[in-house]
Amino acid sequence: MNYEHFERYRDIIDDFHAFMDCLKRQVKYSIRANTILAKPEDVFSALEEKGFVLRKIPLHPRVPAAVIEDMPVKHPGATIEHFLGLYYVQELASMLPPIALSPKNGEVIVDMCAAPGSKTTEIAQIIQNEGTIIAIDSSAPRIKALVSNIQRMCSSSVLVLHRDARCTKGLEGIADKVLLDAPCSSESTIRKGVDVKLSEDIIRKMSALQKSLIRAAHRILKDSGILVYSTCTFAPEENEEVVDYAINIGFEVEKVSLPLRYENGVEEWNGKTYDSSVRNIARVYPHLDDTGGIVIARLRKVSD
Amino acid sequence: MRDYARYLIERFGIPEEIVRKFKFVERGRSVWAFTGKIIPNKWESLGIRAFRIGKDIKPTTDFLRLIGRYATKNVVFLSNDEVNNFMRGESLKCDGELHGYVIVRTDKFILGCGFCKDGKLISMIPKRYRFQDTWI
Secondary structure (H helix, E strand, O other): OOHHHHHHHOOOOOOHHHHHHHHOOOOOOEEEEOOOOOOHHHHHHHHHHOOOEEEEEEEEOOEEEEEEEEOOOOOOOOOHHHHOOOEEEOOOHHHHHHHHHOOOOOOEEEEOOOOOOHHHHHHHHHOOOOOEEEEEEOOHHHHHHHHHHHHHOOOOOEEEEEOOOOOOOOOOOOEEEEEEEOOOOOHHHHHHOOOOOOOHHHHHHHHHHHHHHHHHHHHHEEEEEEEEEEEOOOOHHHOHHHHHHHHHHOEEEEOOOOOOOOEEOOOEEOOEEOOHHHHHOEEEOHHHHOOOOEEEEEEEEOOO | OOOHHHHHHHHHOOOHHHHOOOEEEEEOOEEEEEOOOOOOOOOOEEOEEEEEEOOOEEEOHHHHHHHHHHOOOOEEEOOHHHHHHHHOOOOEEOOOOOOEEEEEEOOOOEEEEEEEEOOEEEEOOOHHHOOOOOOO
């Protein structure tokens, strides 16, 4: 595992030692009970009766989560309850972007990089299938997984499109809200035991892709529409720099309200200075609440 | 197009206000049930695949899991002991008065679709949802 790569963040993380220690420990599995199909207490007690040890985390009234402290199976999805769609195995930090988006019943919401569907189905659960969710992905095998998860979780408000999300034909100006959980260098997946390739070159390429997706999000949104932009990486090139770019093409940054701890966005990095409003970006570091990592920005479209 | 809403109301006693939330769209041999606004586009999926059109119209396990809790007719309750057998795809005994597609459930959860014929409940659970030996 390439832990040396993370030395680049020594000066921007408050307790860097705790951060590095945490990265070297595997993150625990967590689940989200599916309130479309069952009461969360029934789902959790069904698993506990089978020998699961769960620590409940009330992230949001419609996102009842639990960390799995112990389980009688090799994988948390190896239960009848999982195949009945009663819960989704999803890392806690990954549950935050839909909460930051605050989707409302009746809205049109676009999930630009949706597969395999954890956040898509979570949005459907928050609005209790009362609204329209357009889930987009460009990868054929991942689309298969996305459709399968939507069926299993009974997300009847989701329409799936197989296309590159940068192609916005037919979608211009339709969305009240957009979630862009962007392809990124995935640094925080190291906590899942993924030996992710990490390099400056990959970070640079991802930053360019993310900016083109931000332009597409701007086209898809109605005036004053909300974009939540998130990545599972800590690189300011893929977060603050992309948000700074978004400000220049017609977004403003809003404060984010999250149920887990985070640090503020950084205004300067590698000789570059960003708009001061990037401080409203939430950097959820793994060591703060023993989760995966995610960086989230909430933006409002202000001009065409 | 067939009246899928009427089928659900008459076969399973689903209240009309629940059924009318869905738009039913046929494509090929599938009928999709969608609760959102249809945006004109070439879609991969539109809500939940609700029925398969073949020799007859078969409700899918996924769709029955979504609306089955509202059903008042043609519902079969299983005990905890029977659940695993049904989920393995095995047949069980059922009330001889029941014929055709039924919603199979426990007291808390909907399991999916079954078919009753001559006192036998045949599991219509799709292969991808069938109980594996590595599950609990």
